[in-house]
Amino acid sequence: MDRSLEPESSEDRADAALPDLSDPLHFGEHMDAVYQSQDYQAALPLAERFVARYPRYALGWIVLCGSLSTLGRQDEALDATHRFIATIPQAAGGYRAMGRILVEQAETEAAIPHYERSVRLDPSDVGTWRSLAFAHAALDHLDEAIDAFDRVLDLEPFLEVCLRQQIAILDRAGRHAEAIPLYQRLIALEPAKDYFYITLTRHLTDMNYLSAAALFCKRAIHLDPESLASRVELGLLKRETWHLEEALKAFMQAHLLDPGHPVPLGNAANVLLDLGRPDEAWRMTDRATLVEPDKTTPMSNRIFTAHYDPKATREDLRAMIDAWVHRFVPEDEAPRAFHDPDPDRPLTIGMVSSGFMNHPALALSLPAFEALDTDTYRLIAYSDRRRMDFVSRRLAACAEIQFVANLDDAGLADQIRKDKVDILIDMSGHAAGCRLRIIPMRPAPVQVKWVGGLFNTSGVPGMDWLIADAIEVPHGEERWYSERIYRMPDGYVVFCPPDESPPVWPLPAQLKDRVTFGSFNNPNKINDEMLGLWARILHRVPDSRLMLKGAKFSVAEAQEVTLARFARHGIDAERIILRGFTVHSDQLRTFNEVDIALDPWPYSGGLTTCECLWMGVPVITWPGPTFAGRHAASHLNNVGLSDWIVDSADAYVELAVSWANRVPDLAALRQGLRARTAASPLCDGPRFARNLEKALRFMWQTGLAEAGLIDPASVTHPTPDG
Known part of the structure; x- marks a missing residue:
């Protein structure tokens, strides 16, 4: 065909x-x-x-x-x-x-x-x-x-x-x-794009390269004067360098650019606290919470700073914590998952914090981490800050550090599960770097609250334990905590003395013929009630002086406000010594100018109390009603100075006056206080580590027993070491 x-x-x-x-x-x-x-x-x-x-x-x-x-x-x-x-x-x-x-x-x-x-x-x-x-x-x-x-x-x-x-x-x-050079390449790609300058500013700030960060931040503002992010970064830089008025101005400019954004308001509140204007700060925090109610930071900040307020009752504080939980935590807690229910095997311990550097959280835990049995306990530190310093490097010698600032809460929880963490320790609480929303996600079968933002209960479902001691949480106080309380046999923390500590000088009162009281605590803890109490002491001890040291006292406005507050109590400015920010070594040397330290109320001094004792300065404390108010009492008890703990405002004044009139006894106490502190459980890292190991093993086995994976009778109940 x-x-x-x-x-x-x-x-x-x-x-x-x-x-x-x-x-x-x-x-x-x-x-x-x-x-x-x-x-x-x-x-x-x-x-x-x-x-x-x-x-x-x-x-x-x-x-x-x-x-x-x-x-x-x-x-x-x-x-x-x-x-x-x-x-x-x-x-x-x-x-x-x-x-x-x-x-x-x-x-x-x-x-x-x-x-x-x-x-x-x-x-x-x-x-x-x-x-x-x-x-x-x-x-x-x-x-x-x-x-x-x-x-x-x-x-x-x-x-x-x-x-x-x-x-x-x-x-x-x-x-x-x-x-850093990679950021510079990104900038070379698009030199008019402010985003790259802003991210480099954050990076340099976290690394403590503040001068360089300021240059790139100014460039970002020049490129886009209406950029909210660059104004916020400028405010953070100014606050970091204690230029507080300039920081407040930057945050308020950012607020005007976007009145509906909570970040400028929350940061402005922090600066107002630094400036000694707590009522304005709390109103600002409340505004930030209203502006964006689904953000946790403003409400966490309000919870934290409320513990400075002497008018806040325990009921008030617990109601605020419960409100945070009600708003941000789902009702259904994820189930526990034990990937290997062996009660005696080596355990992986995860720690979450933004304070794995020269920060109280690490200064009061590092000796324990360094002394843990490495054959039995593997440590992973999940850090929300990229800054590394000499303390971070010590931690890196005994723990794996993972930088997780780029992970949201769900991503961090997934990473913790991937690492097969057995016990997760939260070391931020409601303070900076708060990650409490991961706790109900159950990334680890046993979850514990310990030092770092530890000023009250977390209130969060899934937080199984809170590590305390008998001073921080006296027997009978359990009802205020959502967690079960594990009381360490000594104190709840262990102090890491500074590597290069200056020597303790003779008692200043014997050299100057007058007594100098002092407070080196966070100035935000100094409220009008406490200031009035200190004024009573100064009136009772003629020619005495009071030294207040804190970064905010570098600021003229803060100095004027503080002196005016004392003037209202009849105290002349010449009797108040205000010292601003100095490097840590100089701060330690400044303790040598103080005879007796006065602890604030209701939020007590923690690391500051330890440093006072190390530098030969005894501390008078009146424990507050919450965990936040009992730090100094715990440390004093740990070094055998429980007679410096009082139970009322009047007793606080009387004890200060009494010791001011016992200069020879005070000199003798000072002479031996560093050795006494060094020999006490407060500075005994290995002893604390053995007790912490027992605590962690008990918590692990208790979790297994509660899950029906082992016989409850087989749980090893700890006995104190030392």
Whole structure:
């Protein structure tokens, strides 16, 4: 039959439009053009024909494997990739294709050797280096990811997505300084984009490079004078350097730019507290809470600062905590999950804080962490701050530090589960870096509140235990806490004395012939009631002086306000010594000018009390009604100075007056106080660590027993060490 006049089929027309298959160059170019146009359905048959005719040409295999994978035909893609590698084992593209398919199948770990083989064969392939870097990052292989991104950026120095990712990974790995030149490349990409200047400002601020941070912050404001973020960063920088009036101005400017944003209001409230204007600060915090009621920070700040208020009752404070829980915590707590219910196995302990640096939380826990049995307890510190200092480096010697500021609460909870943490210790509470919302998510089967933002109950469901002592939480006070109370046999913390402490000088009263009282506590703790009590002491001890030291006293306004408050109580300005911010070593030396320290009320001194004792200065304390008010009493009891603890305002005044008239006895006490403190449980890291190990083991086994995984009778009940 003559078919010459019959119409051509669509397949015949397509074949006719194709380059001659006998010409692999032209056919390959056509096939690749169809593939690059993302018409994978059309590219697939072309690749099949090309591979059948030219199996030694890698391009056909690349198009075949890529088309099959993109069309969702994963099994066929995997088979084709195996054939590609078998046919041309020296072709980098086969291993690259295998890696991509395995990643798409969620087998990232298996993909990595194929990517590595590919870049060995073709070291200039930016795309595969990038895929390798992202694969390592997805698996938290931080050092390997950094090395791979370095290769990407060597080949393509201004690849924005990789610059951003490398910065994030360097942060997580604690290699913060290496990120700075990458920020500079991002700025070079878009020098008029204020976002890059703002993020670099934050990075430099966290690293304590404040002068450099200020320069980039000013540049961000110059580029966009109406940027809320840059004004907030300027305020944070000014507060960090104790330029409080300028900080307040910056935050209020940010507020005017966006009256509906809570961050400027919350930060302005903190500055008002620093300036000694608590009533204004609390009103500002309440405004921040109303502006954005789904944000936790303003309400947490209000809870924290309310503990400074002598008018706040325990009922008031607990109601505020319960209101926070009601607003931010879901009613249904996630179930416990024990991945290995062995009661006696080694345990992984996670700690969450923004204070893993020279901060009270670490100064009052580090000796315990350093002395824990490393064969039995593995430590992971989840840090919300990238700043590393000499204290952080000590922690890094006994714990793995993970930087998690880039993770939201759900992401942090997932990371903790991934790390198989057995006991999670919260070390922030409602203070800076609050992460209490992860607790009801149950990232760990046993969850504990300890030092760091520990001023009351957390109130949060899922917080199983609170580590205290018999002074901080006296027997009978349990009803105020949502957690079960575990009382340590000595104090609830252990003090890390400064490495380079100045010597203790002779008693100043014997040198100057007058007594100098002092308070080096956070000035926000000094309320009018306490100030009046101190004025009574000064009236009773003629020619005595009172030294107040705190960063805010570097500010003229704060000095004037403080002297005016004392003047209202009949105390002349010459009797009040105000000292502002100094470096820590100078602060310790300043203790040598004080005879007797006066603890504030109702929020007591914690680390400051320990430093007073270490520098030979005894402390008079009147315990407050909450955990926040009992820190000094706990430390004094721990060093055997319980007779410096009183039970009323009148007794506080009388004890101060009594000791002011016993100068020889005070001198003798001072002479031996550092040695006494050093020999006490307060400074005995190994002793505290043994007791902490027993506490953690008891909590672990109790959790297993409550879950029905072990016999309750087998739980090891701790006996005090020492």
